[in-house]
Amino acid sequence: MSSQPRKIVLGVTGGIAAYKSPDLVRRLIDQGAEVQVVMSRGAQQFVTALTFQAVSGKPVRDDLWDESGEAAMGHIELARWADEIVIAPATADFLAKLTHGFADDLLTTLCLATTAPITVAPAMNRQMWANAATQANVRTLKERGVRVLGPASGEQACGEVGVGRMLEPTQIAAEIFTTRGGAGPLQGLKVVVTAGPTREKIDPVRFISNRSSGKMGYAVAEAAREAGAAVVLVSGPVQIPTPRGVDRVDVESAEQMLSAVQSNLVGADIFIAAAAVSDYRCREIAGEKIKKTSDTLNLALARAPDVLATVSRSEAHPFLVGFAAETEHVERNALIKLNNKNLDMIAANKVGDGLAFDKDENALTVYWQGGKQELSMTSKTALARQLVELIAQRYHARGAHPTPTQTSVSTTPLSAAHAR
Structure with missing residues (x-):
């Protein structure tokens, strides 16, 4: 990883999975990232801004019309600051807005104004995820280069079981640090x-x-x-x-x-x-x-x-x-x-x-x-x-090193072959 911290804008939208997002902030920071949280109005119905400020060490941004934040066109500054924008959870409503270019709040405006890569971690009811409109939106976003992580399958807050759960914060954090494109270290092998x-x-x-x-x-x-x-x-x-x-x-x-x-x-x-x-x-x-x-x-x-x-x-x-x-x-x-x-x-x-x-x-x-x-x-x-x-x-x-020196250990035969 670079010696400079990865600058990540974490967008949190209004789904029950928002309760996992503070843990995601912590895990991204553990991997060396600097995280700025941006909340939608719906997200604030599930988790408080104070929680995110406590784990990120930064005041939360949540208002496109905030006078102090927008005095210097803060949404443009944030869009330029970010190395990546991550939306977790990403609701069906947000995916639709992102697909069709809406800019009616700070988070959607940021996504339109940035040149940084965007990653979304969808979370919604299984029927909403399976809906043809949602699937069409996801296909379009992928075609535009938006990285889509998940969703996973399992029990949902509504009591149903199926695909629609947000990936766990450990999985999302690991994915965020996966190199996009380019030649990987095993390229061609x-x-x-x-x-x-x-x-x-x-x-x-x-x-x-x-x-x-x-x-x-x-x-x-x-x-x-x-x-x-x-x-x-x-x-x-x-x-x-x-x-x-x-x-x-x-x-x-x-x-x-x-x-x-x-x-x-x-x-x-x-x-x-x-x-x-x-x-x-x-x-x-x-x-x-x-x-x-x-x-x-x-x-x-x-x-x-x-x-x-x-x-x-x-x-x-x-x-x-x-x-x-x-x-x-x-x-x-x-x-x-x-x-x-x-x-x-x-x-x-x-x-x-x-x-x-x-x-x-x-x-x-x-x-x-x-x-x-x-x-x-x-x-x-x-x-x-x-x-x-x-x-x-x-x-x-x-x-x-074509002829490595053997490590000095006892080589007494074991009673059974390896079991992995």
Whole structure:
């Protein structure tokens, strides 16, 4: 990020999601931004200007006809000051006004007067979002270069469930700092990412699996795409929409994941193994549902294919990034895996006790030969962007260090293969 703080005008319009906007101010400031809040009249029915002044450290602007603010054509000054204008929440009414060039209050006037990029985070009832007029307005705004973040799906204040919720402040803040256009650090590269769990059949209705939700891997795939890469996502069974612009291949078992990875590694520059691949599979899969005939059931297990190790052993392989999800001795186990599997980098984190799996936030420590970097707790979306940026740095620096010095750690074999 630039040494100069990013100057952001945060517009807040009159929807119930306005209660989230003070948190967004705080998160933007945490990332180094200077934030000036501009409220619509409707927004003031939900949150007070004093709240925003407290978190931003600046008096709120809310009136196009404010004598002190407009003595020097303040709305034009603000329009020129902003590096970006962000509207969160953006109501259906505001989207319509922005589309059709209304300038009947300070916020809409700013949007017409600025040359800065504009981002909107819509929030409204699901039927309002689905309405043909709203969808037409959104299409028009996107065609004009307005960035549209969300909305998300979920329970709404009206009690209905569907698409229309404003994205969470952590997600919006992370998106704001995503570079618009231009060549990203992975521009022109092919990246293959694995994500989610795998399932190993016991019988036609049962399987062995793990708690991976796939959120981290999907966030990594999305971040790599944003960084300019052509991305293939090899995914175990998850309930997550495919990131825009990403080519997704669905698999179920470890063997299927290995086959899909090998098929898609042709021409790949980077392989990021974020999936939690099963370590073991049933030696024999029952052809019919196993009946409950005794108090115990013994299953004979055999090693499942180790996707990352297999790729690493190939004669010509891409830049390799592994994941290590550990319940203890995180650094030691991660470094063993880094060496044993001949990886370029490994991202490690502690799991269990409510950490990482099924969560929207995570933290990582990333290791490579002779170095490491801590990535502190944040949303998986923001964390993935940090990780991809670091991967890009190490990938481009690799040419200067073709024969890295091995990190000095014990390499006593572990009792099981990696489980990420």
